Each structure stands twice: as C-alpha cells, then as structure tokens.
Amino acid sequence: MIAIARAETRMLIRNRLVAACAILVPVVFAIILIATQNNFGGSSIVAALQVIVIAALGVYITATTTLAARRQNLFLKRLRSTTVTDTSILTGLLLPIVVINIIQLAVILAVLGITGTAPQNIPMLVLGVLAVEALFLGFALTTSGLTNSPEHAQVTTLPVFFLTFAAAFWIAITGTEDLALIKRLIPGGAAAELIIESWNGIDTGAAVSLLLPTLAWVVVACVLATQLFKWEPRR
Amino acid sequence: MPTTSNTVEVQNLTSRYGSFTAVEDLTFHVRAGELYALLGTNGAGKTTTLETIEGHRSPTEGAITVLGGAPTDRTAVRPRVGMMLQESGFAGDLTVEETVNLIGRLSGRTDDTARLLERVDLVRKRDVHVAQLSGGERRRLDFATAVYGGPELVFLDEPTNALDPTARDALWEVVNELRAGGTTILLTTHYLEEAEAHADRIGLMHQGRLAHEGSLSDLVAAFPAHITFETSLINDDMPIAPTRIRGEQVVIETSALQHDLYRLLSWADASAVELRNLRANTSSLADVFRTLSTETAVTSKEPA
Numbered sequence: 149m150i151a152i153a154r155a156e157t158r159m160l161i162r163n164r165l166v167a168a169c170a171i172l173v174p175v176v177f178a179i180i181l182i183a184t185q186n187n188f189g190g191s192s193i194v195a196a197l198q199v200i201v202i203a204a205l206g207v208y209i210t211a212t213t214t215l216a217a218r219r220q221n222l223f224l225k226r227l228r229s230t231t232v233t234d235t236s237i238l239t240g241l242l243l244p245i246v247v248i249n250i251i252q253l254a255v256i257l258a259v260l261g262i263t264g265t266a267p268q269n270i271p272m273l274v275l276g277v278l279a280v281e282a283l284f285l286g287f288a289l290t291t292s293g294l295t296n297s298p299e300h301a302q303v304t305t306l307p308v309f310f311l312t313f314a315a316a317f318w319i320a321i322t323g324t325e326d327l328a329l330i331k332r333l334i335p336g337g338a339a340a341e342l343i344i345e346s347w348n349g350i351d352t353g354a355a356v357s358l359l360l361p362t363l364a365w366v367v368v369a370c371v372l373a374t375q376l377f378k379w380e381p382r383r
Numbered sequence: 384m385p386t387t388s389n390t391v392e393v394q395n396l397t398s399r400y401g402s403f404t405a406v407e408d409l410t411f412h413v414r415a416g417e418l419y420a421l422l423g424t425n426g427a428g429k430t431t432t433l434e435t436i437e438g439h440r441s442p443t444e445g446a447i448t449v450l451g452g453a454p455t456d457r458t459a460v461r462p463r464v465g466m467m468l469q470e471s472g473f474a475g476d477l478t479v480e481e482t483v484n485l486i487g488r489l490s491g492r493t494d495d496t497a498r499l500l501e502r503v504d505l506v507r508k509r510d511v512h513v514a515q516l517s518g519g520e521r522r523r524l525d526f527a528t529a530v531y532g533g534p535e536l537v538f539l540d541e542p543t544n545a546l547d548p549t550a551r552d553a554l555w556e557v558v559n560e561l562r563a564g565g566t567t568i569l570l571t572t573h574y575l576e577e578a579e580a581h582a583d584r585i586g587l588m589h590q591g592r593l594a595h596e597g598s599l600s601d602l603v604a605a606f607p608a609h610i611t612f613e614t615s616l617i618n619d620d621m622p623i624a625p626t627r628i629r630g631e632q633v634v635i636e637t638s639a640l641q642h643d644l645y646r647l648l649s650w651a652d653a654s655a656v657e658l659r660n661l662r663a664n665t666s667s668l669a670d671v672f673r674t675l676s677t678e679t680a681v682t683s684k685e686p687a
Binding site for chain 1 (some may be wrong): 437438439457458461462466468470471472473474475476477481485486488489490491512
C-alpha cells in the first residue's frame, strides 16, 4: 500500500492537470476567500466554504479523475495482478490525495484562525473536516464507476460538486436556522453547519447530531460504490 | 488427466457474458515445467480463458486451480506467479525503473532491477517515463515485470506483439533460461512459429472450445505434407495424382513426403519435365489452424 501511495504521489506531482486541480486551484480559492472574509459572515462561514469547496476540488474531483485514469489505462488491472488486496490498492491510490488535502486545509484554516477569529471547538472541527473527506471519498468511488475517462470526469463530477457547493453556499448566505432540516439532509449541508458551529464553539453532544447526516451519506456513497465501482474498462 | 504435478488445472470452464458464451466446458491442464501454448482463431475465447486462469474474472461454471490454489489467492498463489498482460497497464507518469520496482515489489518477490533491465535491453530507458516508450519497449517492460524475481509460473499473453525479430529472440532467450530453471509457462500468441518452436504442448481453441490438443507432432500427424510446383506439362504420366491444379500450379498432398518426392523427381528427370518453384513442406500448425474454421470442436487429444 505504501509503495502504491508513493508512486501515486509522484504521478500526482508530475501530472500538471491533476496537480493543478488538487493543489493549485484550492490554494488560490483559499487565498481569495481569506482575503475577502469580511464580506461573508465571519471566519466560521468562510471555514465551512473553504472545507467543502477545497475537499470537493482536491479530493472528490481529483480522486474521481485519478481512478478513471488508472482504470482506463489498465493500471488498476495491473495492480490487481499482484499480491496486494483491493482495499490496499484503493487506499494506496487515494491516500496521497487525502493527505495533501488535509495538509492544505490545516494550513488554510490555521491562517484563517490567525487572520480572523480562532475556532472554539477544535476536536469537533477536525472531526467535521474528516467527515467531509470521507464524504467526498465515498462520492468519488461511486462517481468513478460512472466515469469512462479522466476527461469524462469533468462532466460526471458536476452534479455532486454543485450540490455540495450549493448547500455550503446556501448556509453561508442564509445561515443555519431557516429550513435547517432540508439544509442538513443535502450532502455537505450538515457538514458545513458542523464546521460553522464547531468554529463558533458548539458543545460536543450537539455536534455529534450534526455529524450523523454526513456519516449517513458516507454509508450511502460506499454502498453505491460497491455496486458501481469497476476495476476494468467496460468492454 | 489432472494430477498434483499439474501447475494449472482447468475443469469444465464455462464463461458467459450475458447471453453470449465465450468459453464452453473447457478442460485442460498445464504440467509443471512445461510450456503450454493456448492458441485459437479470433474470438475463440483464449483471452477470456487466460484472464480467468489469471484470476481477473470469475468463471460462470467450472473450476480452476493454479499452483494448487485459487487463481484469486493473492497471498499464497500470486507471489509464485508472473503475468504479462495483453495490454501493458502501466502508469505513463512513472519511469521504467520506478515501474519495475513498483510492480516487482508488489509481486512479493525480489530481484536486481538493474540486471533485469539490462536483460530486456531497457537500461538506457530506465529514467524515461513509460508514456514515452514505443510499443515494443512497453512489451519488454511488461515482460520484465512478469519475470521479476523468477516466478514458478508465468503467463505470457501475446508477449512478442510489437517486438522486432531481435527483441523476440532476446525474449525467448530469457524464457528458455526460466524454463531451464523449472518455470512453467502458459503462452498465448498469434505467431504459430513461436508455438511450434517452443511449446511442449499446444491447445487449439475454436468457438469457445478446445478443438485440438497435443504436442506439435501429435497435432500435425493427421495432416498431409505438400509438394507444390509449376509446370506446363500436366499429363497422365505423372507418377502421383495431383490433389489440386490451378493453371500451371500443381499441389500434391502426401503422407509419404520423401517417397513421393523421389518418385516425382525421378519422373521429371526421366521425362525431361521442368518443375518450376518446386517446394516440399511437411504439415504445420498453420494447416491444423486452417481446418478450425471448417470444423466444429472435437474432443481433445490427451497424450499420456
């Protein structure tokens, strides 16, 4: 698994398109949001937008594109001809993407905390970020099953990307109280609310109830992935 | 008959894609240390068969044993197996050396990568990205990963496609070295002469079934040799009746090539008949192959 992760990190850095999507674009987005954070409702809302959008770009789109590319050129099949288990193959391929994204988010949220208000419930904030990572990983595994090529990923990732982005933006603009149930049921909505409330100092018990909808979506995505994910191109 | 000395055992394998049956009730085995060539007409089902034996797809019916275990057993079986897939399946952004190290390491075996790259003539390309390799170089890279660490069983799926004659010879040299060390080889190829030259036994597939099986001499024994020549003097004095005449070209099929050729040449000499473009050929795998399209599958021939 570590050998696959190392190789994947090399490929991630060497492929300009993927590197831009996974590393450069999220950083540019973060800089813009931090610079204009006073136009939004404070650091907590900017943090929620940052986490959702950067994870969507850096994990969801990048992982979907990577899996489609590795399947299209039969690299997944090649890896499956070795001694490594399927779980280790997927973990090795996706680990660098997630680690890079978490490092990015850690730096970005730290800068946000220093330049704006500091987060009040850091453990729940961390849990919220990890839940978002898991959510987009699950969606990536599912979407990649419907994606024939890296180019096709630019289309197949749009619905989930815009849905989660819209949920986060809706909460950023209108707050968490109006139509709270609907906002929480939309993928990414409860996660955005969890990040906002963790930043503002929510107690842990209330935070856990905000975690559940996101975990439910993770389960749904993983169940769908077991049905849709393919190791070889469709013949 | 299957025995414990068989490295691969395929029993009543059937593979279906929806309503299409790609392989039907296929039974054969590969003995330890032999080179078994699985050949077939286009769409005969050999790739499906090989991929099922490799563990890349599940059989619809039947059972397969590889080195005494399930082909999908990645803990016990895979470290003993090397695979050269029909299509390489390498990541274009990795270098040649990184690719060999990665796949080699994941195979669970150890080897000297530098020595291996030298053996397949890829030393000069060791730092080149796989995406920049030619088709032949990719096949050599694929071969290097398959033989990494000297596995007990190697699957070679059309190994010499896109290779020039020198590279082919070099590849077969390495295969023969492996065989000398006891490695079992399961080969598919479109180059019949390679199967003729290197295979201990040959299985010929047609329409999802094993149509013929045996050593080269077993397979060609039932097929006549050919004497072919051109002459403007075709008459009843000819000592052997022609099988076919097309214009001035005469084809004689014979099961006694030396005897009939002697009679023909004696007659031509005595009659002062010129036999232009005279050729005498023993029967070949190609002759067996050509009959496949006109026959239905028959029971395989099982040598003792």
